[in-house]
Amino acid sequence: MCGTDQVPEPGDEVVDTTDAVFTSLLEDSVEELYEQAPCGYLSTLMDGTIAKINATLLDWLGLERSQVVGRMRFADLLTVGGKLYHETHFAPLLQMKGEVSGIVLDIKAAGKQRMPVLVTSKVKTSDDGEPMLIRTTVFDARDRRAYEAELLRGRKAAEEARRQSEADRLRLQEALAVLQQSLLPTELPAVPGLEASSHYHTASPDLLGGDFYDLFPLDSGRWAFFLGDVCGKGPQAAAVTSLARYTLRAAALHNADPITVLATLNTVLHERYASGEGRYCTAIFGVLESDEGHVRVHLASGGHPSALIHRADGSADYLPTPGGLLIGVLPQAPFTAAHTDLLPGDTLLLYTDGLTEARTGPDRELYGEDALRTFTAAQTPAGPQALITALSGLLASFGDGLDDDTALLALGVPASLPTPASEDLT
Template identity: 45%
Template sequence: MAGAPEASPGESRLRRVPPAEVEAARMEAVRRYDILDTPPDGAFDRVAAMAARLFDVPVASVTIVDADRIWFKAIHGLEGVAQIGRDPGLCGSAILRDDALVIPDTRTDPTARTNPLVTGPLGVRFYAAAPIITADGHRLGTVNILDTKPRLITEADTENLADLAAVVLDAMELRLSGLRLLREEQERRKAEEEARTRAERDTEAITAFATTLQRTLLPPALPPVPGLELACHYQTDSPRDVGGDFYDVFSLGGQRWAFFLGDVCGKGAEAAAVTSLTRYTLRAAAQHHDDPTEVLDALNSALLLDPSMGSRYCTCVFGTLRPAPGGGFSVTVAMGGHPPAFHIQHGDDGAMVVNGVRPRGGMLVGALENAQFASRTFHLAPGHGLLLYTDGLTEARLPDGTMLGEEGVAAFLTTRTTPDAGRLIEDTIALITDLPTGPGDDVALLALSVPLAPATEQTAALSTARTLATPVAGAARADQER
């Protein structure tokens, strides 16, 4: 934005004049993302709209700072502005910082009161910006919020603004991956005309790229959760497609944990973008909402912000875990249009009892503005297990051509001998493998179980993302001492 303020003496985090070599490296990073002067993009427009809505401000923007200009990749609430000069400029000052720049009242701030945005027709009285910082420390631009009246924001608000800047960087990284994929594909097509052997090598390269991209959308390892065993499995329908299934387990602090599993509608780069936004939003919302239904509400709002997403909705089960008195965990699960989870335990006669966990009223996430979500709380006691899965499992075909279905999965689980998480995953993988045509879609599995007795040794959590192209024997387990 226009009008560069001078740094206050006490602002130790503000770099007054960037060294030439630092600015040169920053500009090289900007050019690496190849984003300047590109057409509007729904992912970035969504962030600007989300910022305006989240902070209740009239104007919000996503900017990239060029050598001599501030270029708007997205702007909400201000028409007809594509770029402005860099000097003087608020954005140009914001990228010199390691943290967010917040000016509660521009007219009383010596660094901003003479800024044209403050003295001009727009009459900006409040300004805040978070720098978009790459993994190697280069500041590409900012996410900005502006208001025409003074205001204060909390530390949590500044953290949210920084989180939005991180979302922008994620979108830029995904876009950069897509550009690289497109360029590589064009090179492959030319090579295919020259030699069949080169085409075969290119096909292998596509598979490796898709597998690598897929792994970026999944947690590299399950975390160790004291007193709980975890196991997971992921298998794509095609090694050359990026699927839309996702799962994660993470700490909420204070002995609380969260887990989720779901399925984005569709496949490919667009589904991958939605998957990235979905995983990030669930993780971020879980830090601010104790109720899992409120976490799904936040995800529903995020997915609906951009109408161009069309049918890019998802199904999702989100849950929280807290150690329960006497052993085991208190589990609260919220459903958003997802197949039921299965709570598995030994009955009084020793046979396996399987109960579906699906609160009434859980609707698809991202399909309707006023979607309703429901939750249920239950006790995952010692000796109990919980299995979550995506519809690639229930839609697998039996030898007679009919789908396995939820009833078929439940019936299969009743024949198991243990609700142990690792065995549940291994047995379910064997079920899929033994079917004539395998799964009909991507399959994600996540199992949780509480051992009857505490583990004698605490082992590290391992996670294996299994695919048809690179099968790996065994499921991922995390057996932890309570």
């Protein structure tokens, strides 16, 4: 046997002391585990008086056992705020439910330091269900509190970054809106014997669009107008838009023939961007000339959707300009001209393809030119402003189906002007 020099003979009675030693060690281990546990333990009477407390919690508190057992209540170990919470929430809840777990409180630790702890308490009852004492486990929550503080700082930093990003985005949107407005006329000029109205719908406040339009005088009896759409978005498209606008105005003042004006723009765009990434646009350019009660219209198109005429009798139809090529693609490009007369009550509508290429319905089908003609014919002929108002409402109704900028320009003759007795319209 271990611990003796004697070897048992056969038939001798052997006394096994393993169970006794294990029981002794277990009893020592249980007591040591209670006293030196990584968390605090204490038992209190039902009034909160501390009846038992382990060494770990005493060490946190910086107190001797004789100062605590039978002399202090659990609430006396807490800070003022913790004590108030214990009396108003913790203790009543424990009395009602018999158990409370995972409550964060602050105890008065050694050196008058505030120590966050995680507290779980359970009421021990007698066999007949009478409450006898309260057993409480106290966990050190300093690491958790530090983690929560760091997490909170991280959340605050993320929220501040989000707010800063949103503020930067708003500033960018404001700058883009100002730049977008600089590419459009501030307001349309008043033209004798003519009404004019326009609308610009921005699909995204975060991107510069490439749609443009203008109306300006050529001489005492003629006015020029144009509307176009630069392919692409962003600063590059804005640069092309600016170049196109000023080229069209300058070319018109030199020679206002619509085909000649578009040919000049084609030459400028092709030469400017031939050596790099190609830039091109579509456009309609036209000239208005008043002639005793009606307005003659002479226009040309370069790859742009045909103008739509809303007549005084309520009918609506397109002014065909087939065959016009995109402006800036080739060194020389063919453009198509067309003529018409606007009588009192007639309105000429120019638009960019953001309108007809809007997606509608559950299948997100293209709105299309036929639908636009039908919509226009359904409107009461009341002049450019009324038509633009109706169309701006239509654009708004597309919602997220409208994913491209849209420019509208309507020019019309007031219905109050007398209609000539005989007029051969073309």
